[in-house]
Amino acid sequence: MKNKNIKIGLVAALGGMAAMQDCHFQAGRTVATNDKSVDSIRLEQQLRELAKTEYKGKLTPGAMCYMMMFDKFVDWVCPYCGDTTKWEYGTWVFSSIDYIEEIVSRIKTLGYDVVLDKAEFCSNCSNHSIEKPELIFKIRFSTKADYYIVKSNIVDEYQCLLAFLSNKKKFKGTHDEEHALHDNIAIIQKMTGLGKDLKIEKQ
Secondary structure, eight states: OHHHHHHHHHHHHHHHHHHHHHHHHHHHHHHHHHOTHHHHHHHHHHHHHHHHSOOOSOOOOOOSOOOOOOOSEEEEEOTTTOOEEEEESOHHHHHHHHHHHHHHHHHHHTTOEEEEEOGGGOTTTTTTOOSSOOOEEEEESOTTSOOEEEEOOOHHHHHHHHHHHTTOSEEEOTTSOEEEGGGGHHHHHHHHOOOTTOOOOOO
8 A cells, every 4th residue: 555655646746747847848938939038139149240241132223213292281180089180291201101000010920019109190199299290119029128219200211120120131212222231230220229339340
């Protein structure tokens, strides 16, 4: 009877150890999936490699110029409060907002925690304090970290960011011209907050 109890105890102990190991594995997997802090480390290294490696590939020039006609005044309907604000601000800016929203959505599909805040374009949400509104872009690489926040209405800056987060070496501008990420490290720093102490090496 004593030997039987020993066997039962041993089986239970082994089962408990297995369960603990399984829990540890599951917990580790959960942290790796939900906590993006490891991404910032990888991206910092990726940025450093990008800065010291000159792009040797071909870059297409795109269109030389575009004839653009835009209305001078635009009625902006706020997606947050529903108020309408009339802006004496070229419609190219508002066309850019739609394009930028698409780019940010693509960044989200990569798994990054990003937010595009358009509140400055609403006189109500901004308390009538903004003369030249800008999009507020927020990104973070860990659920425990605060958002890094930057303002930009420039489509190319979001395109550059998307290309970097997709681990590409070049991106297309608004006129379909191609740019090497190596030559735009400053934009990546601006849009991510990464590489603050990075010294860009000139070839």
